[in-house]
Amino acid sequence: MGAKQIWLGVFIIPCGIVNTYLVDGGADGLILIDTGLPGKTQRILDGIRNIGRRPGEVRHIVLTHAHIDHIGGLAELVKLSGAEVWASAIDAPIVEAGRGFRPMKAAPELIPGLMFRLLSKKGAAAEPAQVDRTFKDGDVLPLAGGLQVIGTPGHCAGQVALLWLGHRVMFVGDACVNLFGELNSPIGYEDEALGRDSQRKLCAYDYDLACFGHGAPVSGHASVKMARKWLPHPDDDHGHAEHVKASVH
């Protein structure tokens, strides 16, 4: 399967277990968000051609975080496109080394936990690639009218989400996933408490489309769906209390 348009100016290119995204930045060219696993670059190139564009039109590659399934195709894609590479200052050294991934623990939930056991390969490495520009939490990248950087550590210390300003689109990275029709934890956490904070942080923004590293995008009031999953539900407690009271009388 090649690329598919999911929003005005946004395309998903599924690469096996992980998604990459293309944003049509107009005068800024195409912006590729994440680069898949090593050895899967052909899928991304096919996806670009699929929508009638050329790899050379990718002028920027923005990484949500430095895990092997997000940086694996970077070096090859840079050689083919000449794109400028953007990564968080915290994760840039891992991108430039292609190794040195921090240890993660399996998420406590069943499905992500199982996937962690299936997918985590020790000793995996990516071809090193130079990072041209680093960013940090709170920055706005001057691309496609503005990509706001939202630091979302926990799954990965340098992870960020990207909010496409004026377009109501959030690129979530792996702060959470949407697998089997359900929002859920990423497969693992470097620091679970921080990861939970990051999930709640993403509920404070207003967006219609949420794009995940793993699983299908969520459209239509995506931020409300995120809040329903990740924020405490005062109404539920109230409803529960009412129900108990009613059964007592």
Ligand SMILES: [Zn+2]
């Ligand atoms: Zn990850």
